[in-house]
Each structure stands twice: as C-alpha cells, then as structure tokens.
Amino acid sequence: MATLKVPAQLPSPAEDSEQLRKAFQGWGTNEGLIISILAHRNAAQRKVIREAYSATYGQDLIKDLDKELSSDFERAVLLWILDPAERDAFLANEATKMLTANNWVILEIASTRSSLDLIKAKQAYQARFKKSLEEDVAHHTSGDIRKLLVLLVSTFRYEGDEVNMTLAKSEAKLLHEKIANKAYNDEDLIRILTTRSKEQLRATLNNYNNVFGNAINKDLKTDPKDEYLQLLRAAIKCLTYPEKYFSKMLRLAINKLGTDEWVLTRVVTTRAEVDLQRIAEEYQRRNSIPLDRAIANDTSGDYKSFLLALAGHDE
Numbered sequence: 001m002a003t004l005k006v007p008a009q010l011p012s013p014a015e016d017s018e019q020l021r022k023a024f025q026g027w028g029t030n031e032g033l034i035i036s037i038l039a040h041r042n043a044a045q046r047k048v049i050r051e052a053y054s055a056t057y058g059q060d061l062i063k064d065l066d067k068e069l070s071s072d073f074e075r076a077v078l079l080w081i082l083d084p085a086e087r088d089a090f091l092a093n094e095a096t097k098m099l100t101a102n103n104w105v106i107l108e109i110a111s112t113r114s115s116l117d118l119i120k121a122k123q124a125y126q127a128r129f130k131k132s133l134e135e136d137v138a139h140h141t142s143g144d145i146r147k148l149l150v151l152l153v154s155t156f157r158y159e160g161d162e163v164n165m166t167l168a169k170s171e172a173k174l175l176h177e178k179i180a181n182k183a184y185n186d187e188d189l190i191r192i193l194t195t196r197s198k199e200q201l202r203a204t205l206n207n208y209n210n211v212f213g214n215a216i217n218k219d220l221k222t223d224p225k226d227e228y229l230q231l232l233r234a235a236i237k238c239l240t241y242p243e244k245y246f247s248k249m250l251r252l253a254i255n256k257l258g259t260d261e262w263v264l265t266r267v268v269t270t271r272a273e274v275d276l277q278r279i280a281e282e283y284q285r286r287n288s289i290p291l292d293r294a295i296a297n298d299t300s301g302d303y304k305s306f307l308l309a310l311a312g313h314d315e
Contacts, residue, residue: 001277003312006040016041017053020061029068031302038081039309042273046081072261073303079269080310086128088113088121091266093129096140103145105266106137107231110152111238112245115159122153144185144228151194152235158197168203169211171196175204176212179219184229193235202240243275247282250291259298264307268295272310280311 011019016037023030041049053061065077079087088109095105109121125133138150171192178186196204208216217233224230237245246267253263271279280291287294292313296304308314 001275002273003276003280004040004042004272004310005312005314006042006045010045013045013048013052014056016049017056017061020049020053020064021057024064024068031069031073032305034065034069034077035302035306035309038077039306039314043084047083050081071303072265072299073301073306075261076265076269076303076306079265080272080306083124084117084270084273085120085124087270088117089124089128089133091270092121092125092133093136096136098140101140103141103149103227103231104234106149107152107235108238108245110149110155111235112242115156118153119156145231147185148190148194148228148231148235151190155194157195158200160197161199162197163199163203165203168200168207171204172207172211175208175216176219179216182222184220184232193232193239198239201236205236205240243278243282246271246275246279247286247291250279250283250294251287254294254298261299261303264295264299268307268310276311 019033019037023033037049038046050061053059053064062078062081065081066074069077079090082090091105092109094100095102110118113121122133125131125136129136133153134150137153138146141149174188175192178184178189183189192204193201205216208214212219217236220229220233220236222229234245237248249263250267253260253267267279268276283289283291283294292308292311295307295311299307305314
C-alpha cells in the first residue's frame with residue numbers, strides 16, 4: 001500500500017523537465033515547484049523525466065539538484081529521484097563505508113525487498129561500484145554478523161504461497177532447541193532464517209509461538225545489548241512483519257532528542273511506493289499519533305513539505 005499520489009492528468013516528461021529547469025533559474029531555487037513535481041511522480045515517471053532532462057539540456061538532473069539543494073531536503077530528493085535498485089545500491093554501499101557503516105541498512109535491504117528487487121539492487125551495485133554487494137558486506141563485517149548478513153544478501157527466496165506444514169513444525173522445534181541451548185549462531189538456525197520463503201517462515205514462527213508459548217523474538221532477547229542478537233530479531237521482524245519493523249524505526253528516529261533524519265529520510269523514500277500506508281497505520285496504532293503529524297512536528301521547511309508529500313499529505 002503506497003502513499004504516493006500521482007495526478008490523473010500527467011504533464012509530459014518534457015514539460016516536467018522544463019519546469020524543473022525553470023525552478024533552478026533566476027534568484028534562488030523554487031523548492032516548492034521541485035516538490036510539486038518530483039513528490040508526485042512514480043519511479044518509472046521519474047526515470048523518464050531524468051532522460052528527458054538529459055536529452056534536452058545535456059545535463060544530469062541529479063547533478064543539477066545536488067548543486068541547487070542542501071542539507072536534509074537535498075538528501076531526501078536525491079534518494080527519491082534514484083531508481084529503487086540504484087537507491088538500494090547507493091544506501092548499501094554507504095552502509096559498508098567506514099564512516100557511515102550501518103549493518104541495519106544492509107539487513108533492511110536484504111530482508112524487506114522481494115527476491116527480484118534484491119537481485120536488481122545487486123546488479124545496480126555491481127554496475128556502479130565494480131564489486132559485488134556480498135564481497136563488500138563480507139569485507140566490512142566479521143564473526144556472526146558477517147555470517148548472517150552475507151547469507152541474507154546472497155539468498156534468492158521462493159516468493160509464492162506454498163507452505164510445508166510438516167517442515168514448519170520440525171523447523172520450529174529445531175529453532176527452539178537451538179535457542180534454548182543459546183546456540184544463536186548455529187548454522188541450522190541461520191540457514192532457516194536466511195533461505196526459507198517469507199510465508200514458510202511465518203508458518204514456522206506461528207508454530208513456534210503456539211507450541212512453546214512464546215514469540216521467538218522474546219526468546220532471543222536474552223542479551224538486549226548484543227548487536228548480533230538485535231540484528232537476528234530485526235531480520236525476523238523484517239521478513240515476517242516489515243511494517244512493524246519500520247514503524248519502530250520511525251518511532252526511534254522521531255522520538256530521539258533531535259531527529260535522526262537519515263533514518264526518517266530512508267524509510268519514507270524507500271517505502272512511499274511500497275507499504276508506507278501500512279507502516280503509518282501500524283505507527284498510529286502503537287504511538288497514538290498519526291505518522292504525518294509526528295513528521296510535521298519534528299521537521300521543518302522544504303524537508304518537511306517533501307516528506308509529507310511522499311507520505312500522501314501535502315501541506
């Protein structure tokens with residue numbers, strides 16, 4: 001359930017690129033015009049606008065936006081205008097860099113994208129960075145975290161609805177045994193989480209809950225400060241209930257002393273065309289405040305206007 005609102009009467013890509021060009025000219029940039037166009041075009045439409053802009057003006061729209069905009073608003077627009085696969089590749093690469101290292105971003109991309117989208121992101125990664133995502137993840141991580149993340153980014157899960165209930169029961173039992181023995185880095189435990197389809201995993205974890213009387217993530221909370229266990233719990237949430245994971249990320253980003261704009265920007269730009277509506281419903285259910293109001297209270301200026309437009313709430 002996307003929140004993106006695209007107008008019924010759409011200008012041509014040539015008209016859109018001409019308007020964007022106008023927004024850059026004269027005294028100062030017309031940010032409102034940029035928001036009114038880009039925040040209301042889907043990925044395919046943004047791609048043709050970029051092509052039209054390049055064909056007409058011989059310049060890269062991304063580079064021109066980079067020159068004209070600044071701070072959080074700039075980052076949000078630049079992430080948004082990228083093709084989803086390019087965006088994932090960019091975010092994943094940033095997450096493997098020393099200064100911006102972030103295992104959560106890699107986990108998120110590996111666990112909340114469809115199998116096909118993950119492959120597209122990995123192809124975009126190779127095309128842009130001349131390396132594989134797997135090798136960069138392996139190089140920048142170590143130990144159990146490396147084992148988990150490399151397998152998550154390497155997998156190509158079955159996407160259908162077929163579920164083997166016998167397997168779900170036996171694997172629920174196996175997971176329970178491993179966790180009871182604190183064998184959190186056991187190969188079978190990691191294999192089940194990193195290879196099974198999302199529907200199969202749901203069936204296994206429901207069985208785990210029913211038979212052993214506890215949600216698996218509760219049993220994995222033995223050491224709340226252990227990053228590997230945190231990532232393991234997050235992977236389970238991302239694979240089985242992504243809106244719950246993202247609504248928690250937004251709550252943490254917004255409720256901090258000072259907003260975590262990077263997380264806020266990432267969640268809104270990557271989910272606006274996917275399931276931001278569901279995330280917003282989950283957010284309101286858990287925090288008793290609509291997501292758009294929480295964003296509006298915590299941001300300002302063009303950045304606020306842009307995020308709210310992507311969330312389907314133009315000011």
